[in-house]
Amino acid sequence: MTTTTWHRSHILSLADFTPAEYNTILQTAASFREVLSRRTKKVPALQGQVVANLFFESSTRTRSSFELAAKRLSADTLNFTPGTSSLTKGETILDTAKTYLAMGADMMVIRHREAGVPQAIALELDRLRSRVGVLNAGDGQHEHPSQALLDLFTICSLLDTDRPRLELLAGKKIAIVGDILHSRVARSNIWSLTASGAEVHLAAPPTLLPKLFAEYSHSSGQPNQKLFIHWQLEPALVNADFVMTLRLQKERMTQHLLPSLREYHRLFGITRDRLRLCQPEVKLLHPGPVNRGVEISSDLMDDPQFSLISQQVTSGVAVRMALLYLMGGGKA
Ligand code: NCD
Numbered sequence: 001m002t003t004t005t006w007h008r009s010h011i012l013s014l015a016d017f018t019p020a021e022y023n024t025i026l027q028t029a030a031s032f033r034e035v036l037s038r039r040t041k042k043v044p045a046l047q048g049q050v051v052a053n054l055f056f057e058s059s060t061r062t063r064s065s066f067e068l069a070a071k072r073l074s075a076d077t078l079n080f081t082p083g084t085s086s087l088t089k090g091e092t093i094l095d096t097a098k099t100y101l102a103m104g105a106d107m108m109v110i111r112h113r114e115a116g117v118p119q120a121i122a123l124e125l126d127r128l129r130s131r132v133g134v135l136n137a138g139d140g141q142h143e144h145p146s147q148a149l150l151d152l153f154t155i156c157s158l159l160d161t162d163r164p165r166l167e168l169l170a171g172k173k174i175a176i177v178g179d180i181l182h183s184r185v186a187r188s189n190i191w192s193l194t195a196s197g198a199e200v201h202l203a204a205p206p207t208l209l210p211k212l213f214a215e216y217s218h219s220s221g222q223p224n225q226k227l228f229i230h231w232q233l234e235p236a237l238v239n240a241d242f243v244m245t246l247r248l249q250k251e252r253m254t255q256h257l258l259p260s261l262r263e264y265h266r267l268f269g270i271t272r273d274r275l276r277l278c279q280p281e282v283k284l285l286h287p288g289p290v291n292r293g294v295e296i297s298s299d300l301m302d303d304p305q306f307s308l309i310s311q312q313v314t315s316g317v318a319v320r321m322a323l324l325y326l327m328g329g330g331k332a
Contacts (some may be wrong), residue, residue, distance in 0.1 A: 006326040010122045010134040013143045014191035019166050022152065022192065026164045028322035029153050029315070036072065036318055046075035046328045052105040054080045054097065055137065056087075056112040061288055061313055062137050062146065066109045069320035073328070078105065097121045098128075107133045107327055115140030115184075133327040141182050141252065147287050148188035150319040152196070154312050155242055158283065170197035173279075175236040177268060178246030178295050181208045182253070185287045186246060190227065199226045203236035204268065207257040233268050237277040244285040245270050245295045261294050270296045275306065283308050 006024065035043055051070035055063050063079075070077045078100060082088075087096060093112070100108060108125075110118040118136040125132045138144040155174075156164035174193055180186045180202055190213075193200045202213055214229050230236045237243065248264065258264050275282055284296065284306045292298040301307055 008327070009131070011145050011323060011327065012119050012122060012134065012136045014145050014148055014188050017191065017195065019195060022166045022195065024326065025149055025319065025322050026153055026156055026166065028326060029318045030157070030162070030164055032321040032325070033318040042072050042074060044074045045325050046070065046073040049075045049106040049328055050078060050104050051075045051324060052078040052080065052100040052108045054100065054108055054110045056082050056093065056117070057138070059111055059137070061316060062111065065313070065316040066137060066320050069317050069324055072317065072321055073324055075324070078103070093117060094121065094124050097124065101125065101128070101130055101132060105132060107135065107324060109135045109137050111137040112139050115142035135323060135327065138184050140184065142184055143188045144184040145188050146320055146323060147185050148192045149323070150312060150316045151189055151244065151285055151287070152192050153319050154285065154308055154315045157315070158308070166196045169193065172198045172241040173201065173239055174198050174242045174244065175201045175203060175240040176244045176246065177203045177233060177236060177270065179208050179248045180204050180213060180246065181210060182249040183246050189244065194227055199228070201228045201230060201236040201240070203230040203233050205258065206231045233274065234277060237274060240278040240282055242283050242285060243270060243278060246287070247289060247291055247295060265294050269294065270300060272297065272300060282306065285309065285312060287312065
């Protein structure tokens with residue numbers, strides 16, 4: 001592992017990430033993927049450091065993958081479970097964070113159902129001059145940077161296993177299909193994929209894809225960056241190289257945005273038939289958890305010819321190791 005320059009003290013959003021930062025993460029994750037293929041899958045990079053996982057909202061893969069990543073780097077981990085914590089006695093979220101700070105946490109990984117909570121904690125920790133880094137593990141409908149970075153790593157690794165890099169995506173067509181309105185995964189992916197020079201095509205019923213998403217793209221004015229909106233599935237799929245499907249986030253739907261799940265599947269579900277519109281080598285991604293048979297047909301989800309879903313989960317550990325390592329000092 002080489003020493004890498006990394007200047008960001010928190011990872012809260014991908015909105016202002018530079019191509020160099022994406023590439024540093026991709027390269028560092030590739031080194032950690034190699035570590036994870038060894039017999040002894042552990043390095044001492046974060047020995048003596050404490051990583052606190054503060055998940056105020058449910059999670060299976062993100063939480064376990066951050067925990068495993070920290071352990072593979074030899075950090076000590078603290079896991080917080082809201083239901084059995086002092087939150088139930090009225091403690092505020094900021095006071096919970098300060099409690100972990102007082103215990104010596106060096107980094108905090110934070111998920112919350114409200115947008116902006118990781119940012120608020122990061123601001124408070126900066127105000128206290130703590131030098132503790134905050135990683136946003138998903139905040140409301142805002143962003144989920146580590147998910148988009150693991151998606152990017154999965155796609156780029158498929159295109160060049162040894163040297164995954166942002167530039168590989170230039171000119172590729174990527175369709176993002178599903179509940180875009182409620183998806184923090186879509187928002188983070190739009191930043192990273194448009195930064196790569198890929199053509200990004202969003203597809204969903206109008207109730208789940210407001211027009212304002214057309215404005216939601218990288219502001220740095222890269223010439224080949226393109227973002228398209230479709231209220232029908234087919235134009236997004238035509239010649240697509242990658243199709244990213246998203247869960248219908250029923251827990252965030254406060255109104256009746258869809259006639260029925262069956263109707264949604266009929267119009268927007270990804271099936272073998274519909275994949276014929278895409279490039280022959282098309283690959284499917286889904287951040288999970290999946291509603292089988294709704295956003296994607298069940299057999300397709302398990303078909304290794306098309307599905308990258310388990311590779312995404314595997315990539316998650318290497319990418320999160322890279323994020324913790326870079327934020328923890330980046331020195332081998
Ligand atoms: C996503 C999330 O929590 O935002 N899942 C994940 O982190 N792997 C997407 C979702 O919940 O649908």
